[in-house]
Amino acid sequence: QNALAERINGILKQEFLTIRCNSMKELDQLIAESIEIYNCYRPHxxxxxxxxxxxxxxARTELIA
Structure with a gap:
């Protein structure tokens, strides 16, 4: 599981967190947007x-059917 966490952290750093934030609030917002893009819009x-x-x-639909 650690390898998975490291992979996700690497993707966040390399692809999404490319600017320097001025506050923790700004960083939190950038991380939230990055996670939404990663999960909803970025094909794998x-x-x-x-x-x-x-x-x-x-997968959920297949389990129900």
């Missing part, structure tokens, strides 16, 4: 070019 090759949210919904 390992998920068949689906977003994590799309994959979650697909």
């Amino acid at each position: 090759l390992s998920l068949g070019m689906m977003t994590p949210n799309q994959m979650f919904e697909k």
Whole structure:
């Protein structure tokens, strides 16, 4: 699980947190926006070019059916 956390932290730092924030409030907002982009809009090759949210919904639907 540590490798997964490190991977996500690396992605946040390299792709999203590219500007210096002036306050913790600004940083919190930037992180929240980055997480939403990562989960809702950024397709992942390992998920068949689906977003994590799309994959979650697909898996949930398959479990219900």
